[in-house]
Amino acid sequence: MSSALASLQSRPAPAEKFHIFCSSEYKFLFLSTGTTLCPVLPVWISSVRELASRQYSARKGILMSPHPVRCQSLLRRFPAAVFLLSSMLFVTTPVPVYAAESPQQSIKIGLNYPSSGRYKEQGLAQIRGALLAVKEINSQGGVNGQPLELLRANTASKPERAAANVDELIAQGAVMLFGGASSSATIAAAERAAQHKRIYFGTLGYDNEITGLEGQRYLFREPYSSYMAARALAEYMNTYLKGKKFFYLTAGSSEGWSMEGALRSFTGTQGITSHPAARTPFPNPMHRDFQAALRKAVESGAEVLVVNQLGQDMVLALNEIYAMDLKKKMTVIVPNLTLGMAQAAGPGLMEGVIGAAPWTWKVPYQFNYQRGKDFVEAFVQEYQLHPSSSAASAYSIVYQFTDAVKRSGSTETEGLIAALENHRYKLLKDEQSWRDFDHQNQQTVYVVRSRKRDDIMLSDMREDFFDILLDVSNTEMNQDEWQMVRTINDKPLVLE
Numbered sequence: 001m002s003s004a005l006a007s008l009q010s011r012p013a014p015a016e017k018f019h020i021f022c023s024s025e026y027k028f029l030f031l032s033t034g035t036t037l038c039p040v041l042p043v044w045i046s047s048v049r050e051l052a053s054r055q056y057s058a059r060k061g062i063l064m065s066p067h068p069v070r071c072q073s074l075l076r077r078f079p080a081a082v083f084l085l086s087s088m089l090f091v092t093t094p095v096p097v098y099a100a101e102s103p104q105q106s107i108k109i110g111l112n113y114p115s116s117g118r119y120k121e122q123g124l125a126q127i128r129g130a131l132l133a134v135k136e137i138n139s140q141g142g143v144n145g146q147p148l149e150l151l152r153a154n155t156a157s158k159p160e161r162a163a164a165n166v167d168e169l170i171a172q173g174a175v176m177l178f179g180g181a182s183s184s185a186t187i188a189a190a191e192r193a194a195q196h197k198r199i200y201f202g203t204l205g206y207d208n209e210i211t212g213l214e215g216q217r218y219l220f221r222e223p224y225s226s227y228m229a230a231r232a233l234a235e236y237m238n239t240y241l242k243g244k245k246f247f248y249l250t251a252g253s254s255e256g257w258s259m260e261g262a263l264r265s266f267t268g269t270q271g272i273t274s275h276p277a278a279r280t281p282f283p284n285p286m287h288r289d290f291q292a293a294l295r296k297a298v299e300s301g302a303e304v305l306v307v308n309q310l311g312q313d314m315v316l317a318l319n320e321i322y323a324m325d326l327k328k329k330m331t332v333i334v335p336n337l338t339l340g341m342a343q344a345a346g347p348g349l350m351e352g353v354i355g356a357a358p359w360t361w362k363v364p365y366q367f368n369y370q371r372g373k374d375f376v377e378a379f380v381q382e383y384q385l386h387p388s389s390s391a392a393s394a395y396s397i398v399y400q401f402t403d404a405v406k407r408s409g410s411t412e413t414e415g416l417i418a419a420l421e422n423h424r425y426k427l428l429k430d431e432q433s434w435r436d437f438d439h440q441n442q443q444t445v446y447v448v449r450s451r452k453r454d455d456i457m458l459s460d461m462r463e464d465f466f467d468i469l470l471d472v473s474n475t476e477m478n479q480d481e482w483q484m485v486r487t488i489n490d491k492p493l494v495l496e
Contacts, residue, residue: 106149110169112179119181121340129391133398159188166192183207190219211440226259229356232445232472234266247302248277318349339388347456372428
């Protein structure tokens with residue numbers, strides 16, 4: 001076998017790329033070079049199973065990889081399998097590719113999300129929400145008679161990787177892209193999408209710059225901004241925490257600075273001496289970084305601790321707060337909360353934490369939004385857990401895209417932009433709209449507080465984390481404010 005393998009390595013691969021087909025039971029396998037289908041011996045089944053991470057999609061009992069698999073990659077990872085495949089490509093009578101029934105041409109959309117790294121929980125919520133929307137839409141006949149197909153790529157919340165993914169997803173045929181977690185990754189991906197003249201929907205990312213300084217014609221943001229969250233939180237904080245000393249524990253990122261600046265402005269806590277702060281490294285802060293920052297918070301005599309962190313970073317911070325027993329001395333505010341973050345921290349660490357959210361799964365029930373209830377119940381049936389705001393955002397974006405395609409009559413980008421701008425709709429909560437001048441989604445913001453540990457543990461699936469304290473509307477930056485920010489930074493006053 002070793003000599004045969006050496007011979008194979010020394011000659012050109014028989015085809016540059018392969019697509020893999022198999023029955024849903026992995027009993028019959030085929031290899032497609034684009035024009036032919038060649039049978040593959042059962043010995044290769046284990047290799048196919050190892051390649052399952054490439055996200056196979058089922059169509060009428062056949063599993064097909066949506067991405068080509070390079071020969072060189074197979075040779076490196078599965079040399080014995082490639083030897084068998086290479087032999088069969090030369091000696092086996094090929095079957096015409098039409099032997100596998102071709103699916104109807106699909107409309108492809110690309111989810112650019114973190115499936116690894118510190119924000120992977122938020123990424124997992126996005127893929128679940130998107131997949132459910134695609135499933136529902138396809139069960140109802142697709143979009144203008146065409147099925148939706150969801151492509152996906154892992155950003156690991158890294159800007160350069162997020163941008164490169166956009167190139168790959170568009171090369172695979174994506175006509176719209178969406179996703180996010182870190183704001184820097186969202187901005188980088190949207191900039192690359194604009195170069196291709198493709199719409200990019202920000203699915204998670206709160207930095208004001210997304211629809212502010214970095215706002216552009218092809219970028220739409222579905223969740224709220226830091227400005228909106230801070231303005232909603234300020235309504236609560238200025239009523240119940242007014243006059244208290246604040247301490248800001250902020251991630252050293254543009255998103256962290258954006259939120260701290262907005263919250264200081266709306267709560268009148270701009271003075272650094274009166275209301276001090278500590279910065280933690282971003283990305284990848286360590287336990288010792290939070291320990292040092294929290295010691296400063298204790299020394300300052302602060303009564304309100306603003307933990308301006310996301311994802312796993314928030315979990316680390318809350319662990320240290322719990323270890324130091326600081327909740328007895330301070331009210332803890334986490335400006336942006338999601339169910340995924342709360343679950344990662346756990347009921348004990350989350351108890352009493354106050355924050356903002358664009359949506360929670362309790363919203364449809366508390367305010368009687370039937371379509372939102374339908375989504376929650378479908379999500380629970382599909383995944384045996386409740387949806388977070390990240391899942392709701394991805395789900396909503398898929399529906400908003402398909403609605404825009406139906407109203408514009410095509411997937412052509414300019415028509416989609418025109419269909420989205422100033423469009424008002426109701427889906428999972430009360431009325432929302434896409435503003436034309438900055439492409440920020442205008443919506444209600446909810447101020448929430450995490451419930452007592454024992455109450456959460458007794459709740460449905462132990463996932464009823466939040467009580468809704470306030471629902472606040474009209475929190476967006478107005479057009480005059482937006483234009484002032486753009487003017488100061490030499491940005492055009494019309495999106496380009």
